Amino acid sequence: MSVSGAKADVRFFPFWIRIGEALCYSALMEHVWIFHGQDADFASAVFAKRADAETWINENHFSGVLTIYPVDKPIYDWAVEKEFFRPDLDHPKTGKFIQNFTSASQEHFHYENGVLD
Template sequence: MSTSTVWIFNGHKAAFPSGVFAHREQATNWIAQHKLSGVLTEYPVDTGTLDWAITNQFFLPKKPEHSQAKFIQSFTSSRQRHEHYEEGTLVA
């Protein structure tokens, strides 16, 4: 990602993230240490994910609902780097 980013870990079935890291290596070490299962995702800083995707031409809003809160608050992009972990180990 071209902007400043952070890595956020969401455990399986968690309602909220359980870790935010400036560097991927810090995150992966923490995940391994605690044998966690979930997803580690890279997020842009100081912008919303939808705005980031539009700015980088990864997403083009085409429908009226693309400007509504319900869509914006749940938007995620397949262009964000993300990794899946099971019991602290990176899986496909």
């Protein structure tokens, strides 16, 4: 098996493939789970599997929100594509609006001290 002339190693990693000496992103991943801790400015963890995220949250008694995000697709575009959001005059398609856009339509779960709320 070859990819761009390099011999590919058949050992697959969860969402990475080894090609020669390099690890390369595999297009197998469609979404990730991102944990945003209570009162945090930024996300603190990213997981490929919800079960792994929940184990980590539970073991550490964290509070916050676990949200699914599509890979390689902005949430604004995802919400418009899925018809969860329709841009109009009240919500212009400006950079400021799009960069702050979130959608309650994304699958998400709230945790309090590690327990699903």
